[in-house]
Amino acid sequence: MIKLYTFPEAFGLRNVSPFCLRVEMALAHLGMEFEIALESDPGKSPKGKLPFIVDEGQTIADSELIFQHLDRKSGGALYGNLQPGEYGQGMAYTRLVDDHLYWLMVASRWLDDAWFVNVKKGFFSAFPFGLRTVIGGLARRQMRQTYVLHGLGKHSLEEQQGFARRDLAALEDALDGKTHLLGERLTVFDFSVVSLLSGLIDNQPATWISTIAQEYPGLRSYTERIQAEVGTYARLVP
Template sequence: MLVKTNWDNIMNKLYIFSPGFGLRNISPFCLKMEMALTYLTIDFELIELNDPRKAPKAKLPYMELNGETLSDSEIMFEQLNAITDGKLYNGLTAEQKAIGTAFSRLAEDHLYWLLVASRWLEDDWFPHVDAAFFAPMPIPLRWIIPSIARKQVRKTLQLHGLGAHSREEMKAFARRDLQAISDAIGSKPFLLGNEISAFDFTVGSMLSGILDNKPDTWLSPIAREIDHLVDYTERVQQTIGVYGRIDP
């Protein structure tokens, strides 16, 4: 996919996961980067990479921007803001940036891992993970790697702390996270006010990954029950013209 804008003559490349779970961008971190680049009208090409171990930090997304390789979406955001003379965070006060940063941390360092748990730890949902991530692998790796990867994710969640909790306890964590986001939005169209900001890309992408999963995980109906979240997520995607789901 090529997004045509009018930046410079160097073709920038954003490396993302292949589609899955009814999503074009299987990772909220990939989706938020696509939103940011589109918002900034920077030319870029989307390149699917099935094996994140081939990425510089063994995770996706990563990108080649003006000939420089960047990993981690937060680092990419900071670089994008620098090379566009502050356009990514244009007009935000110090207080708004503080609030946006706090909700980005909530979304990416807590809510995200609840999304991972809802996909990877549930026996009735893991076959969708298996098909999305491991189907292209040759035999016998196709038989071996999914189990190894699932054990690694389970271990990571244990180290994070969330993996020690029951599903019902994780649901309660999720409700509090999602309610906090809803309360922060309130009657505003976006997280920080009337105008969309880079922090909406982070929060909106995470919510898209939760709401637009096909089929639902246990996290999806919880998000739909919370006021504002469905409308807010749709508004963010519609405003930028970039959607997480395959059929917008």
């Protein structure tokens, strides 16, 4: 059985990380037997981040590398049915959400002074109060430095919000009435995009980017549709 290591619930989400959620969605879609192991310390991962899986004694970290492993294991069930051009389109959308929109989501949680109290509660509440404050402060400082090095952290909040709106508008335009990202059938790239969108739309309480995401009802409909089709949701559901 595959063991998937993922973060515990936080912010109204049973799966707070889009990278963890997309792997869970892929495993559910493939019908593979797996179990979830909750891990609050990403430092215990081989690469210092989540998710990672253990499959028949082999440990694989990073969602994209896990997808490659699952594709081989399933005989091409994730990538083998893609038509010419679909792989390129899908990877472009994935890079948009992973390398740009994701960091805007992170900043809306970690770097908003008014919202950071929820991060401390969600990620550091298990620590004693004094230690929680120290660890949270150090983690936040590191996050801020990373955001600046990325480049997005050099922009004003208003400019960051503009980036977010353009990213989300591009995704909504890409759907253009389609039921799925690349057409009328589910592909692995739906998992990558929906895992990020669900974290924006259903994040509680709302961050500034969650509020912006509500301006795109087509993306909410798409996100709900894919989660229902796979039977795997980011948010806490009854």
